[in-house]
Each structure stands twice: as C-alpha cells, then as structure tokens.
Amino acid sequence: MNGAARGAPEKRIVTRMADRLYPTATFIGAIVLWQLVVIVTGIHAIVLPAPTAVIESMTSAFGTLAHNALPTVLAIVVGFVGAVAVGVPLAILIAASPTFEKSFYPLLLGSQGVPKVAMAPILIVWFGFGFLPKILIAMLIAFFPIVIDTVAGLRSIDPNYIHLARSMGASRSKIYWRLLLPNALPHMFAGFKVAMALAIVGAIVGEMVGANNGLGYVLVVANGNLDMALVFATLVWLVVISLLLTGAIEVTERILLPWSRKSRNEGLARTIR
Amino acid sequence: MIEISNVNKSFPTKDGTVVALDNVELDIGKGDFVSIVGPSGCGKSTLMMCVAGLAQPSAGRITIENQQVTGPVTDVGIVFQDALLLDWRNVLDNVLFQIEMRGLPKADYRDRALALLKRVGLASFENKYPWELSGGMRQRVALCRALVHDPPLLLMDEPFGALDTLTRDQMNIDLLNLCEGGNKTVLFITHSISEAIFLSDRVIVMSQRPGRVVEDIRISFDEERKLDIRSIPRFVEYEKRIYHTFRKLGVLSG
Numbered sequence: 001m002n003g004a005a006r007g008a009p010e011k012r013i014v015t016r017m018a019d020r021l022y023p024t025a026t027f028i029g030a031i032v033l034w035q036l037v038v039i040v041t042g043i044h045a046i047v048l049p050a051p052t053a054v055i056e057s058m059t060s061a062f063g064t065l066a067h068n069a070l071p072t073v074l075a076i077v078v079g080f081v082g083a084v085a086v087g088v089p090l091a092i093l094i095a096a097s098p099t100f101e102k103s104f105y106p107l108l109l110g111s112q113g114v115p116k117v118a119m120a121p122i123l124i125v126w127f128g129f130g131f132l133p134k135i136l137i138a139m140l141i142a143f144f145p146i147v148i149d150t151v152a153g154l155r156s157i158d159p160n161y162i163h164l165a166r167s168m169g170a171s172r173s174k175i176y177w178r179l180l181l182p183n184a185l186p187h188m189f190a191g192f193k194v195a196m197a198l199a200i201v202g203a204i205v206g207e208m209v210g211a212n213n214g215l216g217y218v219l220v221v222a223n224g225n226l227d228m229a230l231v232f233a234t235l236v237w238l239v240v241i242s243l244l245l246t247g248a249i250e251v252t253e254r255i256l257l258p259w260s261r262k263s264r265n266e267g268l269a270r271t272i273r
Numbered sequence: 274m275i276e277i278s279n280v281n282k283s284f285p286t287k288d289g290t291v292v293a294l295d296n297v298e299l300d301i302g303k304g305d306f307v308s309i310v311g312p313s314g315c316g317k318s319t320l321m322m323c324v325a326g327l328a329q330p331s332a333g334r335i336t337i338e339n340q341q342v343t344g345p346v347t348d349v350g351i352v353f354q355d356a357l358l359l360d361w362r363n364v365l366d367n368v369l370f371q372i373e374m375r376g377l378p379k380a381d382y383r384d385r386a387l388a389l390l391k392r393v394g395l396a397s398f399e400n401k402y403p404w405e406l407s408g409g410m411r412q413r414v415a416l417c418r419a420l421v422h423d424p425p426l427l428l429m430d431e432p433f434g435a436l437d438t439l440t441r442d443q444m445n446i447d448l449l450n451l452c453e454g455g456n457k458t459v460l461f462i463t464h465s466i467s468e469a470i471f472l473s474d475r476v477i478v479m480s481q482r483p484g485r486v487v488e489d490i491r492i493s494f495d496e497e498r499k500l501d502i503r504s505i506p507r508f509v510e511y512e513k514r515i516y517h518t519f520r521k522l523g524v525l526s527g
Contacts, residue, residue, distance in 0.1 A: 161357050163322075163345075167345055168370075168375055169345070170375075260360070
C-alpha cells in the first residue's frame with residue numbers, strides 16, 4: 001500500500017546503519033577525549049580514572065561484578081513485577097469505581113509528594129538489611145507511573161465504543177476484557193517503560209542504603225576504598241543492565257502489540273498528509 | 274415499529290438548561306428507511322441515542338415493537354460517523370466482534386461475515402488490519418459489523434459524513450444493496466439533503482435547536498435508485514422543498 005512512500009528496503013537498512021553510526025562515533029570520540037584529558041592533565045586516578053583503567057578494573061573484578069549483578073537484577077525484576085501486580089489492579093479499580101476513585105486517587109496523587117528514596121531508611125528499620133527492603137523501594141517508586149498510565153489508558157476510549165458494545169448486549173466484564181483493557185495496553189506499556197527505569201533506581205538506592213550484596217553495595221564499598229576505577233566499572237554494568245531491561249519491555253511491546261505502533265504511525269501519517 | 278411520542282431532552286449546562294429536543298413526535302413503520310436531516314446541533318444525534326436507549330429522554334416515551342425503551346436496545350445494529358474498529362483485530366474479527374459481545378457462536382456467523390464483506394467489495398481483505406484500510410473501507414467494515422447478526426433495526430448517525438464525495442456515493446449504493454429485500458427498518462441521521470432523498474422512503478426535517486420535527490416528506494421514485502436519479506426533476510423538487518424549509522427556518526439565507 002505505502003511501498004512507494006517507504007522506499008526500497010536496502011536503502012532503509014543503509015539509512016538505519018548510518019543513523020547508528022553517528023551516536024557510535026560521538027561515543028567513541030568522547031572516550032578518546034576522556035583518555036587524552038587524563039593523560040595530558042595527569043589527573044589523579046582517585047578523581048578520574050582513565051578509560052583504560054576502567055576496562056582493566058572490569059576484567060580484574062569481573063567475578064565480583066557478575067556475582068553482585070545477580071541480586072541487583074533480581075531485585076529490579078521482582079520490584080517491577082510487584083509494581084505491575086499491584087498497580088494494574090489498583091488502576092482498574094480506580095477506573096471502574098467512582099467511589100474508590102474519590103476515596104483513594106487524591107491520596108495516591110498526594111502521596112507522590114513524599115520522596116520515595118527518602119523512605120529507604122524507614123523500610124530498612126522495618127524489614128532489616130537484605131533483599132526485602134530494596135524490592136520494596138523499587139516497587140514503591142515503580143508503581144506510580146503504572147497506575148497513572150493504566151488509568152489514563154482505560155479512560156482514553158471514545159465513549160461511542162462503549163455505546164456500541166452496550167448495544168450489543170455486552171456485559172461489563174466483557175467490555176473490560178475485550179475492549180477497555182486491550183485499548184489501554186499501549187498506554188500501559190508507556191507506563192511500564194518509565195516504571196522499569198525507576199525500579200532500577202529504587203533497587204540501587206536500596207542496595208546503597210542497606211544491603212550486603214548487589215551492585216549498589218559494590219558502588220558504596222568501592223567508593224569507600226577510593227577505587228574509582230571499580231566505581232566506573234560498576235556504572236558500566238548498571239548501564240548495560242538498564243539498557244537490557246528497558247529494551248526487554250520494548251521488545252515485549254512489539255511482540256504483543258504489533259498493531260499499536262503501526263496504528264499510531266498511520267494515524268500520524270494521516271494527520272500530516 | 275418505532276413510536277416516538279412527546280420526547281423532550283434537555284441538558285443542564287453552566288449557562289443554564291439547553292433544550293436539545295422539543296416535543297418530538299415520530300412514528301416509523303416496519304421496513305421503512307427514514308432519514309433525519311437538520312442543521313448541526315439540532316439534536317438529531319441525541320434523538321438517535323434516545324431511540325437506541327443509550328440516552329434517556331427528559332420527558333415523553335419511545336417504544337420499539339410496543340416495548341418501552343428504558344435501557345440499551347440490543348436488537349439493533351449501529352453505525353457511527355467514526356468506524357470505531359478495534360486496532361488489534363483484523364477485518365473479519367472486527368465484524369465478528371458483534372457476535373462475540375452477544376455471546377453467540379462465532380463459527381456459525383463466519384460465512385455470513387465473509388459474504389457481507391464480499392458484497393461491499395472487501396473480499397480477500399478479511400485478514401487485513403484497520404490501519405491498512407482507507408476511511409471508506411473502514412466504514413464498510415463497520416457496516417458489515419452492524420449487519421452480521423441480521424438485526425431488524427439499523428441506526429446510523431452520519432455514517433458517511435467523514436468520507437469524500439465519491440466514496441460516499443459508493444457507500445450509498447452499497448447500503449441500498451445491503452438493505453434491499455431484507456425488510457430492515459433504518460433510521461439514518463445525516464446533514465446531506467441529497468443523501469437523505471437518495472436513500473430514504475421518508476425524510477424528516479428538523480429545525481435548529483431546540484430540535485423539532487418541521488417536515489415529514491414521503492419519497493418515492495418510479496425509477497430504480499441509481500446515482501443518475503439525483504438529476505431527475507422529481508429528485509430536484511424534493512431537494513428544493515427541503516432547502517426552502519431550511520430558508521424559512523433561517524438555517525440558510527439566499
């Protein structure tokens with residue numbers, strides 16, 4: 001249908017590769033510059049280690065980093081899944097029941113004034129050092145965007161869809177499962193992406209404040225030992241983990257909702273034309 | 274089949290009460306194709322929503338087959354101006370959405386759905402998704418969805434209002450074909466005078482707000498209804514009569 005407008009596939013692949021080339025070149029340029037700055041100024045490794053020192057630390061401390069990455073990833077994933085498990089049903093209740101909405105939604109919105117990271121010490125007092133508090137912090141931070149976006153998604157439907165379904169004699173639960181929820185999924189995935197990024201922050205903060213393993217813990221210990229190369233090496237691991245986990249959500253969305261992106265693009269193309 | 278008696282509808286707004294429908298009286302016989310024309314905001318869509326049981330009149334009553342309408346009418350097919358297709362379902366599953374919502378066995382209606390799609394020129398499109406269709410094609414799918422369970426009553430609220438003229442002409446012909454001999458009662462809301470005359474057995478003219486029925490015109494032609502019919506003297510006479518009414522109401526000047 002739109003073959004002509006989209007151009008030949010080979011050309012698209014070339015363009016896409018060129019698009020990736022630019023940020024890659026910038027990134028490599030920045031690393032080289034960093035190395036040069038360290039060499040030329042002779043800045044001390046306690047302040048800024050050279051990229052080569054970071055790479056060296058990554059290889060020498062590979063075992064420690066890999067060993068500590070596992071609990072961190074686990075805390076992020078469990079925190080995220082917990083946030084979805086609590087956030088989505090809560091959003092459905094808010095969207096379905098005006099009484100529930102009036103009683104809880106304003107409080108929920110107000111509660112966002114509490115800086116959740118600052119709750120970390122309290123959670124540690126309540127639940128001790130270990131796995132549970134960092135999961136709870138990840139969950140606490142991640143669940144809010146899930147609720148907000150799911151509620152927005154459930155409400156984003158043209159009321160005539162509901163009129164149509166009611167004229168078909170559909171029950172309330174059918175309207176929810178076959179119409180409102182599928183329609184809300186693109187919004188929900190937008191929330192999931194933000195939530196995953198926040199769950200990562202939550203888990204790391206939890207580990208920095210009170211844990212005896214995990215990359216956040218490694219970060220604190222390395223910092224205490226003035227081992228800046230290890231701090232940077234840990235950061236590299238965290239960046240990679242973060243990219244993989246948020247990428248996983250993106251991939252899941254593409255597999256589950258192939259229609260979402262395409263309908264949106266078509267809609268956009270129509271408005272531009 | 275449908276009796277609308279003394280129906281009033283008013284909405285509270287912050288600037289006071291707005292009267293959308295003012296003592297509407299209308300009887301629609303079984304198998305009639307009735308169009309309602311009127312200026313924007315005259316309450317014609319509100320009237321349709323009341324007939325569908327999706328809105329309640331403030332006063333008066335509506336009965337369908339002697340049953341007073343108190344909640345959503347389900348023995349009906351509805352088409353709105355927007356096709357309202359589900360992006361996550363292909364064409365066939367969009368048509369069968371009607372069957373699924375009713376809890377009917379989908380397998381029994383598959384052939385009928387495919388036959389309907391074929392009649393509106395969408396054979397072999399059953400596996401396409403809404404984003405792959407043009408506006409006219411989407412509305413054809415919506416039309417098939419409204420007819421797949423073979424309802425006795427079809428309610429249409431400016432269904433072709435967003436389509437270009439050529440597509441609209443084709444949709445008018447398709448609609449007549451689909452309704453032919455099927456004994457369907459159709460209530461068709463439009464602001465196109467020629468579309469109303471072309472399709473209908475009766476055209477109801479409504480005034481601007483508060484909406485009242487000001488004219489009720491029976492339409493009949495000796496000729497078969499093809500697009501050419503729009504230039505024969507009789508058709509033009511009907512058009513003149515309705516334009517005259519709108520001028521008298523002050524909806525049109527000149």
